[in-house]
Amino acid sequence: MNATDEGATSTNELHADAIVIGTGAAGLCAALTLGREGASVIVFEQLGEVGGMTNHAEGMFAVESKMQKKANVGLTVDEIFHAHMEETHWRADASLVKKFMEKSGSNIDWLEDVGVRFSGLYNISAFSPRVWHQFADFGQEGFIKPLYQRLRELDNVRVFLETPVQNLLVEDDQVTGVSVRTKTGDGLTASARVVVIASGGWQDNKDWLETYGRSRNIRPIAPSRMTGGPIRMAWDVGAGESGLGLVQTVVVVPDEDTNSQLMQAGYQPRLFVNRLGHRYCDESMVWKFPFAGNALINQPEATAWCIFDETAKESMKEPNSLLYALGAFFDILKPLPDIDSEIERGMRERKAFRTESLERMAVMIGVEAEDFLPTVETYNRCCDAGYDFVFGKNRRYLQEIRTPPFYAVRLVPAAFIAMGGIRTNDRMEVLTKDYMAIEGLYAAGCCAGGYLGGSCEISTTGGSCGFAVFTGRTAGENALEYLGK
Numbered sequence: 001m002n003a004t005d006e007g008a009t010s011t012n013e014l015h016a017d018a019i020v021i022g023t024g025a026a027g028l029c030a031a032l033t034l035g036r037e038g039a040s041v042i043v044f045e046q047l048g049e050v051g052g053m054t055n056h057a058e059g060m061f062a063v064e065s066k067m068q069k070k071a072n073v074g075l076t077v078d079e080i081f082h083a084h085m086e087e088t089h090w091r092a093d094a095s096l097v098k099k100f101m102e103k104s105g106s107n108i109d110w111l112e113d114v115g116v117r118f119s120g121l122y123n124i125s126a127f128s129p130r131v132w133h134q135f136a137d138f139g140q141e142g143f144i145k146p147l148y149q150r151l152r153e154l155d156n157v158r159v160f161l162e163t164p165v166q167n168l169l170v171e172d173d174q175v176t177g178v179s180v181r182t183k184t185g186d187g188l189t190a191s192a193r194v195v196v197i198a199s200g201g202w203q204d205n206k207d208w209l210e211t212y213g214r215s216r217n218i219r220p221i222a223p224s225r226m227t228g229g230p231i232r233m234a235w236d237v238g239a240g241e242s243g244l245g246l247v248q249t250v251v252v253v254p255d256e257d258t259n260s261q262l263m264q265a266g267y268q269p270r271l272f273v274n275r276l277g278h279r280y281c282d283e284s285m286v287w288k289f290p291f292a293g294n295a296l297i298n299q300p301e302a303t304a305w306c307i308f309d310e311t312a313k314e315s316m317k318e319p320n321s322l323l324y325a326l327g328a329f330f331d332i333l334k335p336l337p338d339i340d341s342e343i344e345r346g347m348r349e350r351k352a353f354r355t356e357s358l359e360r361m362a363v364m365i366g367v368e369a370e371d372f373l374p375t376v377e378t379y380n381r382c383c384d385a386g387y388d389f390v391f392g393k394n395r396r397y398l399q400e401i402r403t404p405p406f407y408a409v410r411l412v413p414a415a416f417i418a419m420g421g422i423r424t425n426d427r428m429e430v431l432t433k434d435y436m437a438i439e440g441l442y443a444a445g446c447c448a449g450g451y452l453g454g455s456c457e458i459s460t461t462g463g464s465c466g467f468a469v470f471t472g473r474t475a476g477e478n479a480l481e482y483l484g485k
C-alpha cells in the first residue's frame with residue numbers, strides 16, 4: 001500500500017487503524033502525524049484534488065515563532081492569548097486556545113521540517129500584530145503540495161479522492177469506521193478504530209449562511225462543496241454542537257477575482273453608501289476585513305456602493321496610490337493601469353456606474369437624491385476639514401468627491417470561511433452533548449468549535465489555518481495514544 005490518488009471502488013478492502021476525512025491543512029497534518037508513527041491510515045477526500053480551502057490560504061498564525069524572534073517581534077503567547085479571548089468575549093474555549101497559542105511556534109518548525117515553505121512574516125494591516133507567516137506561492141504550492149508529497153512517501157497511508165464520506169459508524173460509543181460513496185457510485189464501508197473528521201467549514205451551505213451569517217446575500221469567496229455534511233454526521237452519532245455560526249465575512253465586488261483591478265478599485269476605503277443613500281461606517285474598516293463584512297451585512301439588502309471621482313480614479317493608475325489591498329492577493333504598491341476598461345466591463349455587468357452628475361448617480365444606484373447628495377456633501381466637508389466628524393476615519397483616507405465624472409462600484413458581503421460545529425475537548429476528542437468523549441472520534445480544523453466565539457477578529461491573522469494545523473496534529477497525536485502506537 002502507499003498513498004495514491006485513486007478513487008475507491010467497491011472491490012477495495014478498506015480497513016486501517018485510522019480514517020481521516022478531508023485533505024486540507026487539518027486532514028493532512030492528522031494523517032501525517034499518524035502515518036509517520038506507523039499507524040495505517042486511509043484518507044477520504046470528496047473532491048478530485050487535495051487541499052480544500054487551504055489551497056487558497058496565504059499564510060498562518062503563530063506567536064513566539066523563530067521567524068518572529070529573528071524579526072524582533074516581541075509578542076508573547078500570553079499577550080495574544082488575552083487579546084484573542086477578549087476579542088471573542090471569552091466565548092472561545094480558553095484551554096483549547098491557550099494550547100493552540102503555545103504550540104503555534106513549534107508548529108511552524110514542524111511544517112518546515114516536512115517541507116512547507118514560508119516566504120516571510122507579515123501583519124495584515126497597520127492595526128494588527130505581526131503573526132501572519134505567509135506561505136511561498138500561497139497554500140496550494142507552498143503548503144499542500146509539500147505536505148501531500150510527504151504523505152505519498154508513506155507505505156502505510158492510502159488516499160482516495162472523489163470518495164465522499166456519507167456516515168460515521170459508531171457502536172457502543174466507540175467509533176468503528178465510516179461509509180463512503182465510491183467513484184462508481186456504490187456504497188462502501190471502511191473500518192477503523194479511529195476517525196478524524198477534518199472536513200473544513202460550511203460556507204457553501206446556503207441555509208446555514210442565511211441563519212448564522214444573517215443575510216441571504218453572502219456568497220463563499222471560493223465556492224466548493226463545503227456544506228458541513230460531516231458536521232451533521234457527527235451530530236447524528238451523538239456529538240454535541242459547538243461554535244456553529246461563525247462566518248468570516250469580507251467586502252467584495254460581486255463575482256470578481258480577488259486580484260481583479262475592478263475589485264481593487266471597488267473596495268478602496270473612500271465613501272461607502274448604502275441603499276438608503278447613507279454612509280454607514282468608517283470605511284478604513286476594510287483593513288479589519290471581517291468587521292467591514294459585518295457592517296455591510298447590517299445594511300438593507302447587504303449592499304453598498306463605493307463612490308469616488310475622476311481624480312481618485314486617475315490616481316489609481318499611478319504606482320503606490322492604492323489605499324488598501326486585501327491580504328496578499330494584490331500588491332498594494334501596484335497601479336491599476338486598466339482601470340478604465342475594467343470600469344467599462346463593470347458597467348456592462350451592472351456592478352459599476354459612471355456619470356457626470358451626482359444627481360444622476362443617485363438614480364443609477366437606486367437611492368434617493370435627497371439622501372445621497374447630503375451624504376456626499378457632508379463627506380466633502382469632512383475632507384475639507386481634514387477630520388471625519390461622522391465616523392472618525394483617519395484623514396489619510398479622506399479624499400473629496402468633486403471632480404466629474406463620478407464612479408460607483410457595487411459592494412456585497414462574501415464569506416472566506418464559515419467555521420464551527422462539532423464539540424471537542426482540547427485533545428480534539430469529539431464530545432457528546434453531555435461532554436463525554438466518543439471513543440476513537442476526533443475533529444480538527446474548521447469543522448471543530450471552540451476557537452472563535454461568535455465573531456471573527458484579526459489579532460490572530462491566519463488563525464483558521466494555524467488552528468487547522470494545531471488541531472490536526474493534536475488529533476493525530478492523541479489518536480496514536482488511543483491506538484497504543
Ligand SMILES: Cc1cc2nc3c(=O)[nH]c(=O)nc-3n(C[C@H](O)[C@H](O)[C@H](O)COP(=O)(O)OP(=O)(O)OC[C@H]3O[C@@H](n4cnc5c(N)ncnc54)[C@H](O)[C@@H]3O)c2cc1C
Pocket residue numbers: 021022023024025026027044045046047050051052053054055056057058059060061163164165166198199200201221222226229230327416417444445446447461462463464465466468
Ligand atoms: C480565498 C481564501 C483565502 C484564505 N486565506 C487564509 C489565510 O491566509 N490564513 C488562514 O488562516 N486562513 C485562510 N483562509 C481560510 C483557510 O483556508 C481555512 O480556514 C483552512 O485552511 C481550513 O483548513 P481545514 O483543513 O479545516 O479545511 P479545508 O482546507 O477546507 O479542507 C477540508 C477538506 O475536507 C473535504 N471534505 C468535506 N466534506 C467531505 C466528505 N464528506 N468526505 C470527504 N472529504 C470531505 C473538503 O473537500 C476539503 O478538501 C482562506 C480561505 C479562502 C477561501
